[in-house]
Amino acid sequence: MELDEEGTHNRVKRIERELIEPSISEHDGKLVKTTGDGFIAIFDSPVEAVRCSIVIQQNLVGRNAALAKDSWIEYRIGVNLGDVIVEADDVYGDGVNIASRLEGIAEPGQVFISGGIYEQIKHKLVCGYESLGDRHVKNITDPVRVYRVLPDPAALQQNRKRRERILALLLILALLIIAGGTLWQMLGQPRKSANQASAPVSSPVEVPKAPAPAARQPAPPSPLSPSVAPTQQQAAPRPEPSPAPKQAAPLPPSASPATPTSQPTTQPAASIREPEMISLRGGSFAMGSNEDVSEKPVRQVTVKPFAMAKFPVSVQEWNACAKAKACGFTASGKDDAPVTNVSWSDAKQYAAWLAETTRKPYRLPSEAEWEYAARGGTQTRYWWGDQFQPGMVNCRNCSDIPAVDQPAKVGSLKPNPFGLFDMGGGVDQWVEDCWHKTYQGAPADGSAWVENECPSHVIRSGSWRKDSNYARTSNRGSYDTNVRYPTHGFRVALSP
Numbered sequence: 001m002e003l004d005e006e007g008t009h010n011r012v013k014r015i016e017r018e019l020i021e022p023s024i025s026e027h028d029g030k031l032v033k034t035t036g037d038g039f040i041a042i043f044d045s046p047v048e049a050v051r052c053s054i055v056i057q058q059n060l061v062g063r064n065a066a067l068a069k070d071s072w073i074e075y076r077i078g079v080n081l082g083d084v085i086v087e088a089d090d091v092y093g094d095g096v097n098i099a100s101r102l103e104g105i106a107e108p109g110q111v112f113i114s115g116g117i118y119e120q121i122k123h124k125l126v127c128g129y130e131s132l133g134d135r136h137v138k139n140i141t142d143p144v145r146v147y148r149v150l151p152d153p154a155a156l157q158q159n160r161k162r163r164e165r166i167l168a169l170l171l172i173l174a175l176l177i178i179a180g181g182t183l184w185q186m187l188g189q190p191r192k193s194a195n196q197a198s199a200p201v202s203s204p205v206e207v208p209k210a211p212a213p214a215a216r217q218p219a220p221p222s223p224l225s226p227s228v229a230p231t232q233q234q235a236a237p238r239p240e241p242s243p244a245p246k247q248a249a250p251l252p253p254s255a256s257p258a259t260p261t262s263q264p265t266t267q268p269a270a271s272i273r274e275p276e277m278i279s280l281r282g283g284s285f286a287m288g289s290n291e292d293v294s295e296k297p298v299r300q301v302t303v304k305p306f307a308m309a310k311f312p313v314s315v316q317e318w319n320a321c322a323k324a325k326a327c328g329f330t331a332s333g334k335d336d337a338p339v340t341n342v343s344w345s346d347a348k349q350y351a352a353w354l355a356e357t358t359r360k361p362y363r364l365p366s367e368a369e370w371e372y373a374a375r376g377g378t379q380t381r382y383w384w385g386d387q388f389q390p391g392m393v394n395c396r397n398c399s400d401i402p403a404v405d406q407p408a409k410v411g412s413l414k415p416n417p418f419g420l421f422d423m424g425g426g427v428d429q430w431v432e433d434c435w436h437k438t439y440q441g442a443p444a445d446g447s448a449w450v451e452n453e454c455p456s457h458v459i460r461s462g463s464w465r466k467d468s469n470y471a472r473t474s475n476r477g478s479y480d481t482n483v484r485y486p487t488h489g490f491r492v493a494l495s496p
Contacts (some may be wrong), residue, residue, distance in 0.1 A: 052203030062455025078102025115145030303446035376417035427489030435478035
């Protein structure tokens with residue numbers, strides 16, 4: 001901060017405007033107040049509070065990647081579940097105090113949660129949790145059970161493998177000590193003559209065994225008040241992970257962030273159920289609209305011939321990839337429902353596996369290809385016209401399909417003029433493009449607008465949880481590349 005106080009302050013305020021405030025709003029939270037270099041927010045849902053924290057931290061990693069370390073801005077985040085007193089511009093209570101203490105003991109770039117939060121989210125987010133035990137924190141009488149959130153399941157797996165390697169090494173050492181002791185007894189004792197009387201032999205010394213990791217039990221749960229404080233400093237050394245991190249079981253209706261690590265596995269093409277594809281001859285169309293700044297400027301785009309999947313990728317199709325150990329998790333839900341809780345990296349992983357196993361150029365569609373396909377040859381707000389019609393898409397209050405934790409099965413409603421189903425509503429759908437705030441400078445040839453290491457990607461279609469405005473053919477949004485969200489799915493495209 002001392003190196004460039006004014007510049008750092010301006011960057012902190014920019015992060016608040018561009019990242020913090022929109023993230024809190026998107027996760028149904030409320031920004032109560034800012035505190036100079038930090039802020040306090042409250043959420044109705046523990047799951048949304050932690051998910052918002054992960055989004056903020058992973059977005060900052062991407063922002064800092066282009067900067068020198070002494071210019072990084074990193075946040076420490078503490079999340080707690082407890083009673084609070086809310087006033088117009090402030091919030092009080094032990095719930096806030098504990099969240100503030102958790103933030104204080106967290107390392108820059110980390111999210112610390114209390115035992116109460118852990119109990120509420122442990123089976124609802126696809127991420128890992130490392131127990132840090134009970135901590136005594138300032139002005140809080142009882143110790144607080146603390147967990148560190150591991151948004152990347154690979155980190156949890158690395159911790160486990162490291163622990164297994166340590167235990168294996170200890171076991172090998174113990175065996176070598178035993179073997180060495182036995183060999184010494186065989187070689188070191190004097191030989192006895194045939195007529196010598198036998199003598200008693202002392203029993204061997206017991207060799208200590210490798211210690212087993214101790215399991216820790218989470219504390220019982222205790223409304224929610226996460227506290228966040230950004231910190232600018234040199235990269236700090238990370239603490240060594242504890243020997244027994246814990247991981248929440250994945251549950252697609254609510255997810256967290258995670259970077260997939262497994263690689264596509266080749267299988268015979270005959271064993272793979274390929275998506276049903278619709279061939280599109282391509283052409284020119286006016287992309288975008290004047291309804292939102294992100295959809296401007298409207299411009300003419302020419303798309304080359306390609307094929308688009310008739311439906312979003314289903315749970316059954318996704319689980320074939322998971323069974324081949326090429327996708328990062330097994331999805332739950334009905335086989336004919338679209339898969340949800342998928343990050344952009346997950347979608348890319350599936351497309352790569354499908355391309356390798358079938359030896360066909362499957363991929364994610366570009367944003368231009370997606371909108372061209374969604375419009376179905378029309379230039380109206382929706383593919384059927386400018387006025388919304390109930391029963392055409394699976395969105396909130398848009399049809400007689402009841403609102404549930406999973407979208408309607410693929411193909412439940414009418415297709416668009418190109419024969420494509422669920423191009424609007426159902427699940428939000430990832431495309432190949434990096435996120436840009438407007439179309440200024442976007443390619444006009446239908447190709448994806450990509451860069452190296454972009455922290456967020458474009459998502460289209462709207463979902464069953466969003467209203468009809470999100471189902472417009474030109475509507476666009478973004479989300480963090482490696483973060484899973486319960487309404488996010490995708491469909492694949494195929495190059496000729």
